[in-house]
Amino acid sequence: MREFRQQFPFFDTSTPSIYFDNAATTQKPQCVIDAIEHANIQQSANVHRSSYQLAASVTDAYEAARNNVAALINAPSARNIFWSKGATESLNLIAHGLGELCLAEHAMWQGDEIIILTSEHHANILPWQQLASKLSHFKSLRITPVSPDFNGNYDYAVLRAAITNNTAIVAVAHVSNALGCVHPVAAITQWAHQHNALCIVDGTQAIAHIPVDVQALHCDAYVGSSHKMFGPTGVGFGYATHALLDALPPYQVGGEMIEYVSFDEVRFQSYPLKFEAGTPNISGVLGMGMAANFVLQHQAMIIQSEHVLMQYLLGQLTVLNDELAVTTEIGLASTNNIIIIIGAQNPERISLCSFVLNGISHYDVLRLLDKDNIALRVGHHCAMPLMQHLGIDGTIRVSLCAYNTDTEIDGFIAALRSAIKRLVSSDDVIANSRAFDTSSVAFSASTPIGDQFAALQGYDVVFRQIMLSSKACPLLSEQYHTADYHVAGCEVDVWLGQFAGQFYGFANSKIIKGLLAILLEKANTLTPSQRTRFDFTEYLAQLGVSHHLSQSRVDGLSRVIARLSA
16 A cells, blocks of 8 residues: 555645545546656647657557556447546536437437436536426426435435336436445446436446446446546546447537538548547546556555555544534434434445534534645535435545555544534533633624634634634524525535624534624624625735635635625
Protein backbone atom coordinates (compact mmCIF):
# COMPACT_ATOMS: atom_id res chain seq x y z
CA MET A 1 0.00 0.00 0.00
CA ARG A 2 2.85 2.38 0.79
CA GLU A 3 4.36 1.88 -2.66
CA PHE A 4 0.96 2.55 -4.21
CA ARG A 5 0.50 5.79 -2.25
CA GLN A 6 3.97 6.98 -3.20
CA GLN A 7 2.88 7.13 -6.84
CA PHE A 8 0.57 10.08 -6.04
CA PRO A 9 2.39 13.44 -5.74
CA PHE A 10 -0.61 14.97 -3.98
CA PHE A 11 0.50 13.33 -0.73
CA ASP A 12 3.92 14.98 -0.90
CA THR A 13 2.50 18.49 -0.62
CA SER A 14 3.72 20.77 2.15
CA THR A 15 0.28 20.95 3.78
CA PRO A 16 -0.75 17.43 4.85
CA SER A 17 -4.36 16.67 4.04
CA ILE A 18 -6.54 13.68 4.82
CA TYR A 19 -8.35 13.25 1.52
CA PHE A 20 -11.57 11.30 1.95
CA ASP A 21 -13.50 12.73 -1.01
CA ASN A 22 -12.53 10.12 -3.58
CA ALA A 23 -16.12 9.58 -4.74
CA ALA A 24 -16.05 13.15 -6.02
CA THR A 25 -12.57 13.05 -7.61
CA THR A 26 -9.60 10.75 -7.16
CA GLN A 27 -6.01 11.96 -7.07
CA LYS A 28 -3.75 11.35 -10.07
CA PRO A 29 -0.66 9.11 -10.07
CA GLN A 30 2.57 10.42 -11.53
CA CYS A 31 2.23 8.26 -14.65
CA VAL A 32 -1.07 9.99 -15.53
CA ILE A 33 0.39 13.43 -14.86
CA ASP A 34 3.36 12.55 -17.05
CA ALA A 35 1.08 11.30 -19.84
CA ILE A 36 -0.88 14.56 -19.85
CA GLU A 37 2.29 16.66 -19.79
CA HIS A 38 3.86 14.59 -22.56
CA ALA A 39 0.71 14.98 -24.66
CA ASN A 40 0.69 18.75 -24.23
CA ILE A 41 4.39 19.18 -24.99
CA GLN A 42 5.37 16.45 -27.42
CA GLN A 43 2.06 15.23 -28.87
CA SER A 44 0.43 18.53 -29.76
CA ALA A 45 -1.29 17.67 -33.02
CA ASN A 46 -4.86 16.92 -33.97
CA VAL A 47 -6.19 13.38 -34.38
CA HIS A 48 -7.84 11.71 -37.36
CA ARG A 49 -6.99 14.73 -39.54
CA SER A 50 -3.54 14.52 -41.08
CA SER A 51 -1.16 11.78 -42.16
CA TYR A 52 2.16 13.40 -41.36
CA GLN A 53 4.27 11.53 -38.84
CA LEU A 54 3.46 13.52 -35.71
CA ALA A 55 -0.30 13.59 -36.35
CA ALA A 56 -0.33 9.89 -37.18
CA SER A 57 1.52 9.02 -33.98
CA VAL A 58 -0.92 11.08 -31.88
CA THR A 59 -3.87 9.36 -33.56
CA ASP A 60 -2.29 6.00 -32.78
CA ALA A 61 -1.90 6.98 -29.11
CA TYR A 62 -5.46 8.29 -29.03
CA GLU A 63 -6.83 4.99 -30.32
CA ALA A 64 -4.54 3.03 -27.99
CA ALA A 65 -6.25 4.85 -25.10
CA ARG A 66 -9.57 3.63 -26.46
CA ASN A 67 -8.15 0.10 -26.39
CA ASN A 68 -7.10 0.58 -22.76
CA VAL A 69 -10.60 1.62 -21.68
CA ALA A 70 -12.13 -1.26 -23.65
CA ALA A 71 -9.78 -3.66 -21.86
CA LEU A 72 -10.64 -2.16 -18.46
CA ILE A 73 -14.34 -2.93 -18.84
CA ASN A 74 -13.87 -5.98 -21.10
CA ALA A 75 -15.73 -4.48 -24.04
CA PRO A 76 -15.82 -6.81 -27.04
CA SER A 77 -14.10 -4.18 -29.19
CA ALA A 78 -12.57 -0.73 -28.89
CA ARG A 79 -15.23 0.35 -31.40
CA ASN A 80 -17.78 -0.01 -28.61
CA ILE A 81 -16.14 2.92 -26.79
CA PHE A 82 -16.87 6.58 -27.57
CA TRP A 83 -15.27 9.58 -25.86
CA SER A 84 -17.18 12.32 -24.09
CA LYS A 85 -16.67 15.09 -21.54
CA GLY A 86 -17.67 12.62 -18.84
CA ALA A 87 -20.39 10.25 -17.72
CA THR A 88 -22.94 13.07 -17.67
CA GLU A 89 -22.45 13.85 -21.36
CA SER A 90 -22.43 10.15 -22.21
CA LEU A 91 -25.82 9.68 -20.52
CA ASN A 92 -27.20 12.74 -22.27
CA LEU A 93 -25.94 11.44 -25.60
CA ILE A 94 -27.59 8.07 -25.10
CA ALA A 95 -30.86 9.55 -23.82
CA HIS A 96 -31.04 11.99 -26.73
CA GLY A 97 -30.39 9.21 -29.23
CA LEU A 98 -32.98 6.92 -27.68
CA GLY A 99 -35.50 9.74 -27.89
CA GLU A 100 -34.86 9.97 -31.62
CA LEU A 101 -35.32 6.21 -31.94
CA CYS A 102 -38.61 6.47 -30.07
CA LEU A 103 -39.86 9.19 -32.42
CA ALA A 104 -38.82 7.05 -35.38
CA GLU A 105 -40.65 4.06 -33.86
CA HIS A 106 -37.43 2.07 -34.04
CA ALA A 107 -37.66 -1.57 -33.04
CA MET A 108 -35.11 -1.05 -30.22
CA TRP A 109 -37.63 1.10 -28.36
CA GLN A 110 -40.36 -0.83 -26.58
CA GLY A 111 -42.69 0.46 -23.87
CA ASP A 112 -43.64 3.79 -22.32
CA GLU A 113 -41.85 3.78 -18.97
CA ILE A 114 -38.33 4.51 -17.71
CA ILE A 115 -37.34 2.96 -14.39
CA ILE A 116 -34.61 4.53 -12.27
CA LEU A 117 -33.57 4.19 -8.64
CA THR A 118 -34.36 6.95 -6.17
CA SER A 119 -30.68 6.95 -5.19
CA GLU A 120 -29.45 7.86 -8.67
CA HIS A 121 -27.09 10.77 -9.21
CA HIS A 122 -28.78 13.73 -10.84
CA ALA A 123 -26.79 12.93 -14.00
CA ASN A 124 -28.78 9.68 -14.28
CA ILE A 125 -32.12 11.31 -13.48
CA LEU A 126 -32.28 14.54 -15.46
CA PRO A 127 -31.56 13.14 -18.96
CA TRP A 128 -34.46 10.69 -18.54
CA GLN A 129 -36.76 13.38 -17.14
CA GLN A 130 -35.90 15.56 -20.12
CA LEU A 131 -36.50 12.66 -22.48
CA ALA A 132 -39.92 11.92 -20.99
CA SER A 133 -40.82 15.60 -21.24
CA LYS A 134 -39.62 15.82 -24.84
CA LEU A 135 -41.73 12.84 -25.86
CA SER A 136 -44.81 13.73 -23.82
CA HIS A 137 -46.69 14.97 -26.89
CA PHE A 138 -46.05 11.71 -28.70
CA LYS A 139 -46.09 9.05 -25.97
CA SER A 140 -47.37 8.86 -22.42
CA LEU A 141 -43.89 8.24 -21.01
CA ARG A 142 -43.38 8.29 -17.27
CA ILE A 143 -40.45 7.97 -14.89
CA THR A 144 -40.81 5.31 -12.20
CA PRO A 145 -38.32 5.60 -9.33
CA VAL A 146 -37.69 2.56 -7.15
CA SER A 147 -36.72 3.48 -3.59
CA PRO A 148 -34.78 1.83 -0.78
CA ASP A 149 -36.35 1.53 2.64
CA PHE A 150 -36.12 4.47 5.02
CA ASN A 151 -32.71 3.31 6.23
CA GLY A 152 -31.28 3.31 2.70
CA ASN A 153 -31.37 -0.48 2.14
CA TYR A 154 -32.65 -1.96 -1.12
CA ASP A 155 -35.05 -4.83 -1.65
CA TYR A 156 -34.29 -5.80 -5.25
CA ALA A 157 -37.42 -7.92 -5.47
CA VAL A 158 -39.31 -4.61 -5.59
CA LEU A 159 -37.22 -3.51 -8.56
CA ARG A 160 -37.74 -6.81 -10.33
CA ALA A 161 -41.50 -6.56 -9.89
CA ALA A 162 -41.50 -2.98 -11.21
CA ILE A 163 -40.04 -4.02 -14.58
CA THR A 164 -42.86 -5.03 -16.92
CA ASN A 165 -43.65 -5.21 -20.62
CA ASN A 166 -44.41 -1.49 -20.40
CA THR A 167 -40.79 -0.72 -19.43
CA ALA A 168 -38.65 0.81 -22.15
CA ILE A 169 -35.48 1.62 -20.21
CA VAL A 170 -33.97 0.71 -16.85
CA ALA A 171 -31.30 3.25 -15.90
CA VAL A 172 -29.26 2.34 -12.84
CA ALA A 173 -25.92 3.12 -11.24
CA HIS A 174 -23.55 0.19 -10.84
CA VAL A 175 -22.59 1.74 -7.49
CA SER A 176 -24.55 4.44 -5.67
CA ASN A 177 -22.45 7.55 -5.08
CA ALA A 178 -24.58 8.43 -2.03
CA LEU A 179 -24.88 5.00 -0.40
CA GLY A 180 -21.87 3.07 -1.71
CA CYS A 181 -23.97 -0.02 -2.42
CA VAL A 182 -23.20 -2.20 -5.44
CA HIS A 183 -26.38 -2.96 -7.35
CA PRO A 184 -26.78 -6.43 -8.97
CA VAL A 185 -26.49 -5.09 -12.51
CA ALA A 186 -26.25 -8.47 -14.24
CA ALA A 187 -29.55 -9.54 -12.67
CA ILE A 188 -31.17 -6.16 -13.38
CA THR A 189 -30.12 -6.39 -17.03
CA GLN A 190 -31.60 -9.88 -17.23
CA TRP A 191 -34.90 -8.65 -15.76
CA ALA A 192 -34.95 -5.76 -18.24
CA HIS A 193 -34.20 -7.95 -21.26
CA GLN A 194 -36.94 -10.40 -20.28
CA HIS A 195 -39.35 -7.56 -21.04
CA ASN A 196 -37.47 -6.22 -24.11
CA ALA A 197 -36.27 -3.18 -22.15
CA LEU A 198 -32.82 -1.63 -22.40
CA CYS A 199 -30.49 -1.44 -19.38
CA ILE A 200 -28.29 1.68 -19.19
CA VAL A 201 -25.65 1.66 -16.44
CA ASP A 202 -23.84 4.59 -14.79
CA GLY A 203 -20.52 3.01 -13.86
CA THR A 204 -18.88 6.19 -12.56
CA GLN A 205 -18.39 4.99 -8.99
CA ALA A 206 -17.57 1.40 -9.88
CA ILE A 207 -14.64 1.43 -12.27
CA ALA A 208 -11.89 2.41 -9.82
CA HIS A 209 -13.11 0.07 -7.07
CA ILE A 210 -14.48 -3.19 -8.48
CA PRO A 211 -13.91 -5.29 -11.61
CA VAL A 212 -16.22 -4.32 -14.48
CA ASP A 213 -17.07 -6.75 -17.28
CA VAL A 214 -19.74 -5.33 -19.56
CA GLN A 215 -20.00 -8.61 -21.44
CA ALA A 216 -20.79 -10.47 -18.23
CA LEU A 217 -23.23 -7.73 -17.18
CA HIS A 218 -24.93 -7.91 -20.62
CA CYS A 219 -25.96 -4.26 -20.25
CA ASP A 220 -26.83 -2.23 -23.33
CA ALA A 221 -24.73 0.78 -22.32
CA TYR A 222 -22.21 1.67 -19.61
CA VAL A 223 -20.65 5.09 -18.90
CA GLY A 224 -17.79 6.43 -16.80
CA SER A 225 -15.71 9.51 -15.98
CA SER A 226 -11.93 9.73 -16.01
CA HIS A 227 -11.57 11.82 -12.84
CA LYS A 228 -13.24 9.12 -10.73
CA MET A 229 -10.57 6.59 -11.77
CA PHE A 230 -7.26 8.45 -11.25
CA GLY A 231 -7.49 10.35 -14.54
CA PRO A 232 -7.95 14.00 -15.55
CA THR A 233 -11.21 15.95 -15.40
CA GLY A 234 -13.30 16.87 -18.41
CA VAL A 235 -13.13 13.52 -20.19
CA GLY A 236 -15.05 10.27 -20.01
CA PHE A 237 -16.45 7.48 -22.11
CA GLY A 238 -19.54 5.62 -23.10
CA TYR A 239 -19.83 1.96 -23.99
CA ALA A 240 -22.76 0.50 -25.89
CA THR A 241 -23.48 -2.68 -27.78
CA HIS A 242 -22.87 -2.76 -31.51
CA ALA A 243 -26.62 -2.87 -32.14
CA LEU A 244 -27.32 0.22 -30.03
CA LEU A 245 -24.36 2.21 -31.38
CA ASP A 246 -25.41 1.43 -34.93
CA ALA A 247 -28.98 2.56 -34.26
CA LEU A 248 -28.24 5.74 -32.30
CA PRO A 249 -28.05 8.94 -34.39
CA PRO A 250 -25.23 11.49 -33.89
CA TYR A 251 -25.54 13.70 -30.81
CA GLN A 252 -23.65 16.63 -32.36
CA VAL A 253 -22.51 17.25 -35.91
CA GLY A 254 -19.42 18.88 -37.34
CA GLY A 255 -15.85 17.98 -38.09
CA GLU A 256 -14.35 14.55 -37.35
CA MET A 257 -17.56 12.57 -37.60
CA ILE A 258 -18.23 13.34 -41.29
CA GLU A 259 -17.55 10.85 -44.06
CA TYR A 260 -18.88 13.07 -46.87
CA VAL A 261 -20.61 16.45 -46.96
CA SER A 262 -21.99 18.70 -49.65
CA PHE A 263 -24.88 21.11 -49.75
CA ASP A 264 -27.03 18.29 -51.06
CA GLU A 265 -25.88 15.31 -49.04
CA VAL A 266 -24.17 14.29 -45.80
CA ARG A 267 -22.87 10.90 -44.76
CA PHE A 268 -21.69 10.28 -41.21
CA GLN A 269 -18.89 7.97 -40.23
CA SER A 270 -19.68 4.78 -38.40
CA TYR A 271 -19.42 4.53 -34.63
CA PRO A 272 -17.60 5.48 -32.52
CA LEU A 273 -16.46 8.47 -34.61
CA LYS A 274 -20.01 9.52 -35.43
CA PHE A 275 -20.38 10.50 -31.75
CA GLU A 276 -17.13 12.51 -31.60
CA ALA A 277 -17.76 15.78 -33.42
CA GLY A 278 -15.02 18.41 -33.29
CA THR A 279 -11.53 18.37 -31.85
CA PRO A 280 -11.58 16.24 -28.69
CA ASN A 281 -9.77 16.65 -25.39
CA ILE A 282 -6.72 14.83 -26.73
CA SER A 283 -4.45 15.17 -23.70
CA GLY A 284 -7.37 14.21 -21.47
CA VAL A 285 -8.05 11.08 -23.51
CA LEU A 286 -4.37 10.10 -23.36
CA GLY A 287 -4.37 10.70 -19.61
CA MET A 288 -7.50 8.59 -19.25
CA GLY A 289 -5.95 5.81 -21.28
CA MET A 290 -3.00 5.78 -18.90
CA ALA A 291 -5.39 5.82 -15.92
CA ALA A 292 -7.28 2.81 -17.31
CA ASN A 293 -4.02 0.92 -17.65
CA PHE A 294 -3.05 1.97 -14.10
CA VAL A 295 -6.32 0.61 -12.67
CA LEU A 296 -5.91 -2.69 -14.48
CA GLN A 297 -2.32 -3.03 -13.27
CA HIS A 298 -3.22 -2.44 -9.60
CA GLN A 299 -6.80 -3.71 -9.49
CA ALA A 300 -6.30 -6.71 -7.20
CA MET A 301 -4.38 -4.63 -4.65
CA ILE A 302 -6.94 -1.82 -4.84
CA ILE A 303 -9.84 -4.15 -4.10
CA GLN A 304 -8.09 -5.86 -1.20
CA SER A 305 -6.75 -2.65 0.37
CA GLU A 306 -10.06 -0.83 0.15
CA HIS A 307 -11.90 -3.74 1.74
CA VAL A 308 -9.49 -3.69 4.69
CA LEU A 309 -9.73 0.10 5.02
CA MET A 310 -13.53 0.02 4.94
CA GLN A 311 -13.74 -2.62 7.64
CA TYR A 312 -11.36 -0.62 9.80
CA LEU A 313 -13.38 2.57 9.31
CA LEU A 314 -16.64 0.82 10.20
CA GLY A 315 -15.03 -0.68 13.28
CA GLN A 316 -13.73 2.68 14.47
CA LEU A 317 -17.11 4.33 13.91
CA THR A 318 -18.68 1.58 16.04
CA VAL A 319 -16.17 2.26 18.82
CA LEU A 320 -16.92 5.98 18.63
CA ASN A 321 -20.65 5.29 18.75
CA ASP A 322 -20.17 3.30 21.94
CA GLU A 323 -18.32 6.24 23.46
CA LEU A 324 -20.95 8.79 22.50
CA ALA A 325 -24.10 6.73 23.10
CA VAL A 326 -27.09 9.05 23.29
CA THR A 327 -30.83 8.76 22.73
CA THR A 328 -32.22 11.32 20.31
CA GLU A 329 -34.26 11.39 17.16
CA ILE A 330 -33.38 12.23 13.58
CA GLY A 331 -35.33 11.93 10.38
CA LEU A 332 -34.79 8.20 10.06
CA ALA A 333 -35.53 6.69 13.46
CA SER A 334 -35.08 6.83 17.19
CA THR A 335 -31.77 5.25 18.09
CA ASN A 336 -29.13 4.96 20.76
CA ASN A 337 -26.43 5.74 18.23
CA ILE A 338 -25.29 9.24 17.43
CA ILE A 339 -23.73 7.94 14.18
CA ILE A 340 -26.26 6.36 11.83
CA ILE A 341 -24.84 4.75 8.70
CA ILE A 342 -27.21 5.00 5.74
CA GLY A 343 -27.67 1.79 3.77
CA ALA A 344 -25.59 -0.23 6.20
CA GLN A 345 -27.47 -3.46 5.39
CA ASN A 346 -26.99 -3.40 1.63
CA PRO A 347 -25.18 -6.69 0.95
CA GLU A 348 -22.32 -5.41 -1.21
CA ARG A 349 -20.59 -2.04 -0.87
CA ILE A 350 -17.49 -0.23 -2.00
CA SER A 351 -15.23 1.74 0.38
CA LEU A 352 -17.79 4.52 0.87
CA CYS A 353 -19.59 5.25 4.12
CA SER A 354 -22.46 7.73 4.27
CA PHE A 355 -23.83 8.65 7.68
CA VAL A 356 -25.80 11.20 9.66
CA LEU A 357 -25.31 12.44 13.21
CA ASN A 358 -28.20 12.70 15.64
CA GLY A 359 -29.03 16.34 16.26
CA ILE A 360 -25.89 17.69 14.58
CA SER A 361 -25.69 19.47 11.25
CA HIS A 362 -23.36 17.83 8.75
CA TYR A 363 -22.28 21.29 7.62
CA ASP A 364 -21.13 22.28 11.13
CA VAL A 365 -19.07 19.09 11.30
CA LEU A 366 -17.55 19.86 7.91
CA ARG A 367 -16.37 23.29 9.02
CA LEU A 368 -14.58 21.81 12.05
CA LEU A 369 -13.06 18.92 10.08
CA ASP A 370 -11.92 21.28 7.35
CA LYS A 371 -9.97 23.25 9.93
CA ASP A 372 -8.04 20.01 10.59
CA ASN A 373 -7.37 19.63 6.81
CA ILE A 374 -9.78 16.71 6.46
CA ALA A 375 -11.40 16.76 3.04
CA LEU A 376 -14.75 14.99 2.68
CA ARG A 377 -18.18 15.70 1.24
CA VAL A 378 -21.35 16.61 3.08
CA GLY A 379 -24.81 17.38 1.74
CA HIS A 380 -27.06 15.67 -0.77
CA HIS A 381 -24.23 14.41 -3.05
CA CYS A 382 -26.27 15.25 -6.17
CA ALA A 383 -28.90 12.77 -4.97
CA MET A 384 -31.64 15.11 -3.72
CA PRO A 385 -34.54 12.70 -4.38
CA LEU A 386 -32.86 10.11 -2.16
CA MET A 387 -32.43 12.58 0.70
CA GLN A 388 -36.06 13.69 0.33
CA HIS A 389 -37.15 10.05 0.46
CA LEU A 390 -35.08 9.41 3.58
CA GLY A 391 -36.34 12.56 5.25
CA ILE A 392 -32.89 14.04 5.82
CA ASP A 393 -31.11 17.10 4.44
CA GLY A 394 -27.86 15.31 3.65
CA THR A 395 -25.15 13.03 4.95
CA ILE A 396 -21.47 13.01 5.79
CA ARG A 397 -19.74 10.91 3.14
CA VAL A 398 -16.34 9.31 3.72
CA SER A 399 -15.12 7.79 0.45
CA LEU A 400 -11.86 5.90 0.73
CA CYS A 401 -9.28 4.86 -1.84
CA ALA A 402 -6.42 2.39 -1.74
CA TYR A 403 -3.93 5.18 -1.13
CA ASN A 404 -5.60 6.08 2.18
CA THR A 405 -4.27 4.65 5.46
CA ASP A 406 -5.35 3.43 8.87
CA THR A 407 -3.50 6.39 10.37
CA GLU A 408 -5.64 8.79 8.34
CA ILE A 409 -8.78 7.02 9.53
CA ASP A 410 -7.55 7.36 13.11
CA GLY A 411 -6.99 11.09 12.51
CA PHE A 412 -10.47 11.45 11.08
CA ILE A 413 -12.08 9.60 14.00
CA ALA A 414 -10.22 11.80 16.51
CA ALA A 415 -11.30 14.96 14.69
CA LEU A 416 -14.90 13.71 14.40
CA ARG A 417 -14.97 12.90 18.12
CA SER A 418 -13.74 16.41 18.91
CA ALA A 419 -16.23 18.03 16.53
CA ILE A 420 -19.17 16.15 17.99
CA LYS A 421 -18.22 17.08 21.54
CA ARG A 422 -17.87 20.73 20.56
CA LEU A 423 -21.23 20.78 18.82
CA VAL A 424 -23.30 18.90 21.41
CA SER A 425 -24.23 20.46 24.73
CA SER A 426 -27.37 20.97 26.75
CA ASP A 427 -27.33 24.78 26.50
CA ASP A 428 -26.57 24.95 22.76
CA VAL A 429 -23.03 26.17 23.48
CA ILE A 430 -19.89 24.44 22.28
CA ALA A 431 -18.66 21.92 24.80
CA ASN A 432 -15.11 20.74 25.34
CA SER A 433 -13.77 24.01 23.92
CA ARG A 434 -10.22 23.64 25.17
CA ALA A 435 -8.95 24.50 21.69
CA PHE A 436 -10.54 27.94 21.96
CA ASP A 437 -9.38 31.01 23.82
CA THR A 438 -12.74 31.60 25.48
CA SER A 439 -11.70 34.61 27.55
CA SER A 440 -12.95 37.02 24.88
CA VAL A 441 -16.00 35.01 23.83
CA ALA A 442 -19.42 35.48 25.36
CA PHE A 443 -22.94 36.14 24.24
CA SER A 444 -25.13 38.94 25.48
CA ALA A 445 -28.81 39.07 24.59
CA SER A 446 -28.86 42.81 25.29
CA THR A 447 -25.91 43.71 23.03
CA PRO A 448 -26.40 43.84 19.23
CA ILE A 449 -24.96 40.71 17.67
CA GLY A 450 -22.81 42.63 15.23
CA ASP A 451 -21.20 44.62 18.05
CA GLN A 452 -20.14 41.39 19.78
CA PHE A 453 -17.72 40.63 16.91
CA ALA A 454 -15.96 44.01 17.06
CA ALA A 455 -12.95 43.09 19.20
CA LEU A 456 -12.65 39.40 18.35
CA GLN A 457 -9.44 38.05 16.84
CA GLY A 458 -8.63 34.59 15.51
CA TYR A 459 -10.49 31.95 13.55
CA ASP A 460 -11.54 29.85 16.56
CA VAL A 461 -12.86 32.77 18.58
CA VAL A 462 -14.93 34.15 15.70
CA PHE A 463 -16.16 30.65 14.88
CA ARG A 464 -17.44 30.14 18.40
CA GLN A 465 -19.11 33.55 18.45
CA ILE A 466 -21.00 32.66 15.26
CA MET A 467 -22.18 29.47 16.97
CA LEU A 468 -23.29 31.38 20.05
CA SER A 469 -25.13 33.90 17.89
CA SER A 470 -27.33 31.13 16.50
CA LYS A 471 -29.37 31.35 19.72
CA ALA A 472 -30.52 34.83 18.73
CA CYS A 473 -31.76 34.01 15.23
CA PRO A 474 -35.43 35.05 14.88
CA LEU A 475 -36.78 31.61 14.03
CA LEU A 476 -39.15 30.96 11.16
CA SER A 477 -41.96 28.67 12.32
CA GLU A 478 -41.79 25.11 10.98
CA GLN A 479 -45.09 25.54 9.14
CA TYR A 480 -43.26 27.89 6.78
CA HIS A 481 -40.45 25.44 5.96
CA THR A 482 -41.91 25.04 2.49
CA ALA A 483 -40.82 25.65 -1.08
CA ASP A 484 -42.22 29.20 -1.03
CA TYR A 485 -39.81 30.19 1.74
CA HIS A 486 -36.87 27.98 0.80
CA VAL A 487 -33.58 29.61 -0.23
CA ALA A 488 -31.57 27.38 -2.53
CA GLY A 489 -28.07 26.50 -1.33
CA CYS A 490 -25.63 23.70 -1.95
CA GLU A 491 -24.87 22.26 1.45
CA VAL A 492 -27.51 23.52 3.90
CA ASP A 493 -31.24 24.19 3.55
CA VAL A 494 -32.28 27.71 4.53
CA TRP A 495 -35.79 29.11 4.88
CA LEU A 496 -36.52 32.85 5.04
CA GLY A 497 -39.80 34.69 5.57
CA GLN A 498 -40.99 38.22 6.27
CA PHE A 499 -43.99 39.00 8.43
CA ALA A 500 -45.16 42.44 9.60
CA GLY A 501 -41.97 43.96 8.23
CA GLN A 502 -39.64 41.61 10.16
CA PHE A 503 -37.50 38.79 8.74
CA TYR A 504 -37.36 35.30 10.25
CA GLY A 505 -35.09 32.43 9.19
CA PHE A 506 -34.13 28.86 9.91
CA ALA A 507 -31.32 26.42 9.16
CA ASN A 508 -30.35 23.18 10.89
CA SER A 509 -26.72 24.29 10.91
CA LYS A 510 -25.70 26.35 13.94
CA ILE A 511 -23.11 28.13 11.79
CA ILE A 512 -25.61 29.14 9.13
CA LYS A 513 -28.20 29.98 11.78
CA GLY A 514 -25.62 32.22 13.47
CA LEU A 515 -24.87 33.97 10.18
CA LEU A 516 -28.59 34.38 9.58
CA ALA A 517 -28.89 35.94 13.03
CA ILE A 518 -26.26 38.52 12.08
CA LEU A 519 -27.90 39.33 8.76
CA LEU A 520 -31.48 39.40 10.01
CA GLU A 521 -30.65 41.54 13.01
CA LYS A 522 -29.25 44.17 10.66
CA ALA A 523 -32.01 43.82 8.08
CA ASN A 524 -34.72 44.22 10.72
CA THR A 525 -33.28 47.59 11.76
CA LEU A 526 -33.46 49.01 8.23
CA THR A 527 -36.34 50.41 6.24
CA PRO A 528 -37.12 48.72 2.88
CA SER A 529 -35.38 51.51 0.97
CA GLN A 530 -32.34 51.30 3.25
CA ARG A 531 -32.12 47.53 2.75
CA THR A 532 -31.97 47.88 -1.03
CA ARG A 533 -28.91 50.14 -0.67
CA PHE A 534 -27.18 48.35 2.19
CA ASP A 535 -24.14 46.16 1.37
CA PHE A 536 -24.75 43.06 3.49
CA THR A 537 -21.75 41.24 1.99
CA GLU A 538 -19.41 44.03 3.02
CA TYR A 539 -21.05 44.05 6.45
CA LEU A 540 -20.13 40.38 6.97
CA ALA A 541 -16.58 41.14 5.83
CA GLN A 542 -16.27 44.01 8.31
CA LEU A 543 -17.34 41.70 11.13
CA GLY A 544 -14.60 39.24 10.13
CA VAL A 545 -16.88 36.28 9.42
CA SER A 546 -16.57 35.94 5.63
CA HIS A 547 -13.65 33.50 5.79
CA HIS A 548 -15.84 31.05 7.72
CA LEU A 549 -17.86 30.42 4.57
CA SER A 550 -17.19 27.92 1.81
CA GLN A 551 -17.80 29.14 -1.72
CA SER A 552 -20.93 26.98 -1.90
CA ARG A 553 -22.25 28.63 1.22
CA VAL A 554 -21.28 32.11 0.03
CA ASP A 555 -23.50 31.45 -2.97
CA GLY A 556 -26.32 30.31 -0.72
CA LEU A 557 -26.05 33.36 1.56
CA SER A 558 -25.83 35.65 -1.45
CA ARG A 559 -29.35 34.49 -2.26
CA VAL A 560 -30.44 35.26 1.30
CA ILE A 561 -28.93 38.72 0.89
CA ALA A 562 -30.69 39.14 -2.46
CA ARG A 563 -34.03 38.51 -0.73
CA LEU A 564 -33.19 40.89 2.08
CA SER A 565 -32.29 43.58 -0.45
CA ALA A 566 -35.30 43.07 -2.72
